[in-house]
Amino acid sequence: EQIIFKETLPSTQPEAHQLAQQGAPAGTIVICEEQTSGRGRMQREWKSQKGKGIWMSVILRPNVPPYEAPQFTLVAAVAIAKAIEEVADIRPEIKWPNDLLIDGLKITGILTELQADPDRVNALIMGIGINVNHETDDFPEDIRDIATSLKLQTGKEIDRAKLIARILLHLENYSNMYVESGFQPIKKEWENYSCTIGQQIKVSTINEVFYGKAVAITNDGVLKVQLPDGETRSVYSADIEI
Ligand code: BTN
Known part of the structure; x- marks a missing residue:
């Protein structure tokens, strides 16, 4: 395991892809204070203000076929929701498949990308973006009505290092659980966080x-x-x- 920390990167995703290609072990993490061209799903831009959030990519190497890769987004959502609940003392909701919301506003996005052979995954690159200590002014005007931060929601500055540590712990545990027993044992927790079912x-x-x-x-x-x-x-x- 290795943690690569950089002050500024265009995006942690390509950096992690490259490391995975070069054989970096599972658990390798690329993290930075600021991304200058962070990206979200569907080629969207992901704003990553300096020192305000958690912008990281985690390399996983689960022994699963490529068609199971999307399940890891659900697994990561539960792991992050639980970590947020423990560290920030507030309960996020999961909007299927990859968003965490508080009060209907986006707090976290997950971008799962893979390097795979036809029959097995070589590496999953889990891109995780969390809005942690943003003030309202830190968000560009056009996303102020859809995004929020843990600080705005709790009124407290949140310790990012503590949150990262809990996320990595839960991510490891839940992804091992998934590899061993599938999604079923995680499903109940996912449902408890979900704001999607029934809507x-x-x-x-x-x-x-x-x-x-x-x-x-x-x-x-x-x-x-x-x-x-x-x-x-x-x-x-x-x-x-x-
Ligand atoms: C989404 O909601 O569309 C997913 C957002 C994922 C953002 C994270 S931040 C760290 C990693 N690097 C990126 O450029 N994107 C992901």
Whole structure:
């Protein structure tokens, strides 16, 4: 295990990809104080203000087939939610698949990328961005009504090192649990944090947009959405709006 800390990086993701390619062991972490071109899912920009948040990429090497990679986003969401709850004493909600919200506002985004052969994962690069000690002014105006920080929500400055340590501990435990026994033992905790199940949602996949009710998460971590005509769809990867 190795922690690579840099003051400024364009993004921790490509740095971690490169290390993984070169054989860096599971548990290797790239972390920085500021990202100048942080990125989110769907090629979106991810604002990463200096010293305010946790901007890191963690290399995992689980022995799973590539189609199981998306489940690690769910696993990481539970690990981070639990760490936030312990350190900041506030309970985030998980919005399927990769967002943590407090009071409906985004506190954390997770970007899971993989390096894989056809039948097995070589490395998962888990990009984790957490808004920790931002004041309102630290957020660009156009995201002030959708984003928040732990400090804004709790009124307290949060110790980032402590939070990172708890995240890494839980991430290791839950991903081992997943590799050994699948999503099922983690499902209950995921459901307890979830704000998605039971809601009417808008689902946007690469191919289509549809509306329905999120009725369940399966033992494999697949979202079940019931359409107005009663048909149920399995959703593996999408953006949703509640
Ligand atoms: C999302 O919600 O779309 C995912 C956001 C992921 C942001 C993190 S910050 C650390 C890592 N480096 C990046 O450029 N992105 C991820």
